[in-house]
Amino acid sequence: MFKNYLRIAFRNIFKRKGYSFLNIAGLAIGMSCCLLIFHYVSYEKSYDQFEPDAKQVVRVRLDSYQKGVLAYKSATSYPAIAPTMKRDFPEVDQFCRLIDDELLLSNEAQDKKFSENKGYYADPATIDMFGLHFIRGNPNTALNGPDKIILSESTAKKYFGNGEALGKTLINRNGSHVQPFEVTGIYKDFPANSHLIMNYLVSYATLGQELRIMGDSSNASETAWGWYDFYVYLQLKPGIDYKSLEAKLPAFTDKYINSQGWNKDNNRRVELHLIPLSDIHLYSNYNQEAEVNGNGQAVSFLFLIAIFIICIAWINYINLATARSVERAKEVGVRKVLGALRSTLIRQFLTESFLLNVISLGISLILFFILLHPFDTFTGRATYTGIMLTSNYWLLFFILFFGGTFLSGLYPAFVLSHFKPISVLKGAFKNTTGGLLLRKSLIVVQFVTSVVLIAGTIIVYRQINYMTNQSIGADINQTLVLKGTQTIADSLYQNVYQPFKTAVLQQPGIKSIAASSSVMGDEVYWTNSWKRDGDAQSTAVTLYNLGIDYDFIPSYKMELASGRNFSNQFGTDKKTVIFNENAVKLLGFKSAADAVNQKVIVGGDDTLTIIGVTKNFHQLGLQKNIDPMVLRLTPNISTFYSIKWNGANSQQTIATLRKLWNEYFPKDPFNYFFLDESFGQQYKADMLFGKVFGSFAFLAILIACFGLLGLSAYNVLQRTKEIGIRKVLGASVQSIMVLLSQDFLKLVLISLLLAVPIGWYVMNNWLQDYAYRINISWWIFLTAGLLSLFIALLTIGFQVLKAAVDNPVKSLRTE
Secondary structure (H helix, E strand, O other): OHHHHHHHHHHHHHHOHHHHHHHHHHHHHHHHHHHHHHHHHHHHOOOOOOOOOHHHEEEEEEEEEEOOEEEEEEOOEOOOHHHHHHHHOOOEEEEEEEEEOOEEEEEHHHOEEEEEOOEEEEOOOHHHHOOOOEEEEOOOOOOOOOOEEEEEHHHHHHHHOOOOOOOOEEEEEEOOEEEEEEEEEEEOOOOOOOOOOOOEEEEHHHHHHHHHHOOOOOOHHHHOOOOOOEEEEEEEOOOOOHHHHHOOHHHHHHHHHHOOHHHHHOOEEEEEEEEEHHHHHHHOOOEOOOOOOOOHHHHHHHHHHHHHHHHHHHHHHHHHHHHOHHHHHHHHHHHHHOOOOHHHHHHHHHHHHHHHHHHHHHHHHHHHHHHHHHHHHHOOOOOOOOOOOOHHHHHHHHHHHHHHHHHHHHHHHHHHHOOOHHHHHOOOOOOOHHHHHHHHHHHHHHHHHHHHHHHHHHHHHHHHHHHHHOOOOOOOOOEEEEEOOOOOOHHHHHHHHHHHHHHHHOOOOEEEEEEEOOOOOOOOOOEEEEEEOOOOOOOOEEEEEEEEOOOHHHHOOOOEEEEOOOOOOOHHHHHEEEEEHHHHHHOOOOOHHHHOOOEEEEOOOEEEEEEEEEOOOOOOOOOOOOOOEEEEEOOOOOOEEEEEEOOOOHHHHHHHHHHHHHHHOOOOOOOEEEHHHHHHHHHHHHHHHHHHHHHHHHHHHHHHHHHHHHHHHHHHHHOHHHHHHHHHOOOOHHHHHHHHHHHHHHHHHHHHHHHHHHHHHHHHHHHOOOOOOOOOOHHHHHHHHHHHHHHHHHHHHHHHHHHHHOOHHHHHOOO
């Protein structure tokens, strides 16, 4: 019996090749798109899942309130938190702290030196908590004691080639300070799907030693409750829910932090929160993140699009199968007269549905494997070619497949099997009102989805365009940035830097050079507490510090709202500062002009004078608010050198700068980047989302068009005689086209009315993640609706036009 079902199913598939092609193409594209999106989502959700106890590891987040208002949420917190929590809470099994620092490491024997910034000072427990796989060395002792470093396999190879690295020495240079590190371990490269990049780890005891050398006697790396640059991770004991521990943290912060006299006097309060390790990549986008994280909301959107796409394909199948009911009515009538049971017919039609879906599944799997590597490249993972679909996603896909196959075949099977043979064979059969209503409802669902996707794509691209083209308050174009020197002592710095600066400015096309502690796009970690001098009501607030030289503001064409720039003509400028507008507002000044010449106290004891106020500028991308910032005159700053040039002969300019660099700073590697490209990297995740969203939105609309094309063809087929009669009676081609199109166009208009509130709600929620965002204008949905209308007309236009111009005699002869 089953063989007979298959034989008839194959016969029907080949009998109507066009119908079968539309169904198979729509289903195959829908399934392959679903698999590709699942692959993307699965990878995004796989971050940090490889750690052995990932479910029990959490990171501490610090929320700081100033004057009763939330000032910032930070991924970093205080170093004293971890040991104190380990002591106070039995739920904590172990902890580790990480703090990053840029090192200039060199292998003196092989004359290899590199600037490294993808590593951390780390507690010994880091090795176990993050599951580092050692190739060489003893993981139990590798980070015990000062002056020890462990390297990833690729980093070890960079410094030592194929030679043995274990037990060898790497030198770290910081100004006049030279520090040897013993290589005590080599571990396998840390997986790419982690929120951390760990190319090296330096023993945490080394940090304490360095602080003591610099004169710190407070053991700050262990006891500080104000230095919030540390990533603090806790491993909870098995069976402990992190939320139960988080509920105890308000009392903990009140006891150790909020009760401190300085915090009470300055109306400062903090809150601590915990986030599971596996949630950090998608759901943590706070200050001082270790790397640029993903966007959980965007990933959820794409997951829903995957479901929508495959559902649209099945909706096409239901519509086309039920639309063919008239054509297959006589077949059903004859088979019923010959004794076929309704259950037999249902099994027959379900078999046809299953066969068509299985063929589509096979094609979709082939497409998936063919497109996997190009898709990885498209989404920025050119080095990753594995299949990241976990068993859960494969299971979900096949549940969708079997469920969708069964449900999409069930309704047409019941519709086709219920025909009464007497009515059919007498020619009295016609489509039921219920069937027409269902098809219209499904078309509306398809086009509501299409309008939302079109509007969503427009909004996503407008938001990205807004961020990338909005003025940031500083000119970052044609700016080449050199990573500064790390090997020259402050006492000798100006003797080397000034001749280097003069030599650079003598090169053709070079306009200016400025030194600073950070550049736009580089998150500022240097913070201090500031308050107004002479105002008893003033409380201290945290401001972000940007160290600059005299040329920084004019070089970046930054505008002053009031006051003046630093000038070496004023000997007193070393005791002055420049605020941005947000810093002025936070300290309670009425205006920028009101702040100029006012005195402020930094760190509790140093009094400085405000000589100018810059207009607000974006240190980071427009996803984030502008921080209250202080520009501090630091002539010896050597972290970044910003070189403005005319944009011509970039390769020759770089070669010239490399030569000058090696002449004046021979112990430092030559590292450079173009600032506009570097700043744009902050939008990489948003631009990727825009590409992926737009591409799959296009495919969803394409699949919907397959269904509309098939339906319009069958609609024309069923109305062939009516069209012939109307033409004989004098109907024009235009009136016939309007007649055949109006039902579909009404459905598109209804879809637009339903799509507007749905699309606005969804996309408005998406925009909430951006500090600076566009407004959703009415014309976006009008454009989406008109575009949907145009696509619908384009899709059905050929069929309608062909029917309208056909010879009516030929139409009336049709049986």
